[in-house]
Amino acid sequence: MLLVYDETLEAQAALKRCSQLSLALSAHVDVISVVDAITASATCAGMLSDLACSSMEAHARHALDVAVGHLVNLGVTAHGFVKFGRPIDVIPLHVAAFNADIVVIGHRVQTGLARWWGERPIHLDLAERLRGSAIVAVTAPLA
Template identity: 65%
Template sequence: MLLVYDGTEEAQAALTRCSELSLALSARVEVVSVVDSVSANAHSAGMLGELAYSRLEELARHTLGTAICKLADNGITAHGHIVFGRTVDAVSRHAASFNSDIVVVGHRTQKGLARWWRERPIHLDLAERLCGSTIITVTLPLA
């Protein structure tokens, strides 16, 4: 089972669901935290410096550690991985290399202009890319 975790409320809800599933299925858990420097660089008009890259990686490591600790508190041994690149690309590569049968991601339904300005939700792209894997999307209510 692969958990995509970035520390958001959506990811925390996904972590809770992942814990429940792991205990019920006796499944091992791999946690992925993505350093998406590609999107961050695009949002900063290509002006992202070395210090910012380091900060992104540091934040991802901290977030990953938090997820591992929360799973351990629930009696689940999990292995963590930092991956780099666009989130959907990095998660797809990782899921394929570890043969993840179940991928758990968090999602918040957007309303208004946010639906048009944001990237496509990750679970839609993962569903197209990960043949043979079950994508579990934990959705939070509208903000």
Template identity: 55%
Template structure:
């Protein structure tokens, strides 16, 4: 199994679902935390400095450690990886290398105009790239004012 984890409420929900599936299937889990500096740099007008990049990497390592520890605490064998690049590209490369039968990731549903301002969700790109791999997309309900 492969879990994409970034510490958001959506990825925490994906972690819960992944742990349930892992226990039921007696499957180990690879946890991937992605440092997507390119997207962050684009959203801040190309002004991402070395300190900010280092902070992104530290945050990814910290959240990755939390996820691996949570899985280990309930008896699941988990390996953690920090990867660099766009989420869909990183996950596709990892999946092609390690060949997981199942990929679990969180997704934040967009409402209103924000649907048009965002890039395609990673799970859509992954479904097109990784034929034959089961992708479990876990969502969390939208707040009332979204």
């Protein structure tokens, strides 16, 4: 099982669902946290500083430690990986390398203009790329 985690509310909901699934299935969990400097650099016209990249990596490592620690405290066997690149590229590579049958990822429901102008949800692109793997897209509960 693979959990994509970044400490957002949606990722926290995905962590909760992943922990339930892994305990029910007695499944090992790989947790990845993605440092997407490519997209960040594109949004700031290529002016992303080394400090910003280091900060992004530190945040990813912290998020990874939180998720792996949570799973291990529940008795789940979990390993963490920091990946560099666009999520749509690195997630399928990890799935192929480690044979993950289930991918758990948080999903933010877009509203208003974001539905029209925002990016396509990643789980839709993953569904096209990950043949044979189940994708569990988890939304955060309403407050």
